[in-house]
Amino acid sequence: MAPTQGPRAPLEFGGPLGAAALLLLLPATMFHLLLAARSGPARLLGPPASLPGLEALWSPRALLLWLAWLGLQAALYLLPARKVAEGQELKDKSRLRYPINGNPIYDFFLGRELNPRICFFDFKYFCELRPGLIGWVLINLALLMKEAELRGSPSLAMWLVNGFQLLYVGDALWHEEAILTTMDITHDGFGFMLAFGDIAWVPFTYSLQAQFLLHHPQPLGLPMASVICLINAIGYYIFRGANSQKNTFRKNPSDPRVAGLETISTATGRKLLVSGWWGMVRHPNYLGDLIMALAWSLPCGVSHLLPYFYLLYFTALLVHREARDERQCLQKYGLAWQEYCRRVPYRIMPYIY
Numbered sequence: 435m436a437p438t439q440g441p442r443a444p445l446e447f448g449g450p451l452g453a454a455a456l457l458l459l460l461p462a463t464m465f466h467l468l469l470a471a472r473s474g475p476a477r478l479l480g481p482p483a484s485l486p487g488l489e490a491l492w493s494p495r496a497l498l499l500w501l502a503w504l505g506l507q508a509a510l511y512l513l514p515a516r517k518v519a520e521g522q523e524l525k526d527k528s529r530l531r532y533p534i535n536g537n538p539i540y541d542f543f544l545g546r547e548l549n550p551r552i553c554f555f556d557f558k559y560f561c562e563l564r565p566g567l568i569g570w571v572l573i574n575l576a577l578l579m580k581e582a583e584l585r586g587s588p589s590l591a592m593w594l595v596n597g598f599q600l601l602y603v604g605d606a607l608w609h610e611e612a613i614l615t616t617m618d619i620t621h622d623g624f625g626f627m628l629a630f631g632d633i634a635w636v637p638f639t640y641s642l643q644a645q646f647l648l649h650h651p652q653p654l655g656l657p658m659a660s661v662i663c664l665i666n667a668i669g670y671y672i673f674r675g676a677n678s679q680k681n682t683f684r685k686n687p688s689d690p691r692v693a694g695l696e697t698i699s700t701a702t703g704r705k706l707l708v709s710g711w712w713g714m715v716r717h718p719n720y721l722g723d724l725i726m727a728l729a730w731s732l733p734c735g736v737s738h739l740l741p742y743f744y745l746l747y748f749t750a751l752l753v754h755r756e757a758r759d760e761r762q763c764l765q766k767y768g769l770a771w772q773e774y775c776r777r778v779p780y781r782i783m784p785y786i787y
């Protein structure tokens with residue numbers, strides 16, 4: 435008798451067609467944003483003012499610097515003196531994987547290999563946190579210094595954008611271990627989406643506000659700056675509180691910080707939190723992240739849409755990510771997840787979504 439095939443995972447990102455479109459769209463959008471940020475009109479929509487010639491896009495020095503940056507990060511990553519943490523158990527532990535029925539474009543985009551490694555060098559984990567995320571902060575800092583060179587001192591708006599994003603990256607590095615339970619590590623393969631996303635998209639489009647400010651200085655008074663700082667602080671408080679609560683709970687449900695929270699039991703033996711941050715909405719960490727995204731754009735004023743690109747893109751990303759996560763949780767937890775959705779009806783924003 436022929437062995438029966440298990441249910442195939444549904445295609446994500448619009449399948450091969452969606453993956454093909456994103457392969458072209460993501461690099462094109464990144465270039466567009468960078469060119470628009472330095473053009474006079476700084477239009478988010480419409481063509482950038484002028485396309486640079488090929489010679490402006492190719493620089494052996496820039497390539498060398500980039501390779502040196504990657505090499506430095508790889509050397510630091512391989513340093514022997516570091517803590518070693520255990521990741522999640524692989525879902526396909528007892529099953530063989532057959533590379534049939536694959537679509538080359540879809541597979542190239544999402545990646546077939548979940549944990550590509552050479553000895554101790556884990557490519558996905560390395561790319562998630564190091565070259566791109568730290569590179570983002572370095573690019574921001576370079577833009578701040580360039581502004582000081584051009585105008586005598588960095589503007590208040592540039593300080594805020596640098597400070598907020600440094601806090602975000604510092605937080606990610608400080609809580610490095612928490613990345614092991616994120617979807618990127620446990621579910622997504624290491625394909626174009628994560629490789630391009632981590633190494634190119636994050637440092638170059640996440641620094642868009644600082645790029646915009648360098649070319650389009652914005653006046654910002656102390657009272658408005660204080661309000662923006664407060665918005666960022668509220669966002670960070672929710673983001674950190676929610677992420678830490680879940681991580682603590684997943685590591686040790688009897689930890690006194692989470693032991694008093696209400697939970698739902700699931701058939702897998704794992705429990706779901708239904709009070710605390712995770713009783714407010716089903717993704718409180720996304721809500722905090724979005725509030726911070728707003729605070730990063732506000733120092734750029736309201737004259738242009740371009741610096742709000744991150745907020746718009748990130749809202750779309752998190753709404754899509756939330757839907758993907760819900761699908762996976764429904765598969766994992768079945769009735770218990772339905773009960774959770776009944777008890778906590780809103781996904782990201784209380785009473786709105």
Ligand code: NDP
Nearest residue numbers: 616617618677680705706707708712719720723755759763
């Ligand atoms: P999450 O940290 O939101 O984790 C989702 C998982 O948490 C679920 O699959 C489930 O996994 C568990 N979970 C869900 N509900 C509950 C509950 N009620 N009780 C206990 N566990 C629950 O995943 P992400 O990887 O999407 O996000 C991590 C962080 O990274 C977020 O703060 C997000 O905002 C941020 N992020 C930032 C990006 C950026 O570009 N700046 C991009 C993407 C994410 P299980 O039950 O198996 O533990």
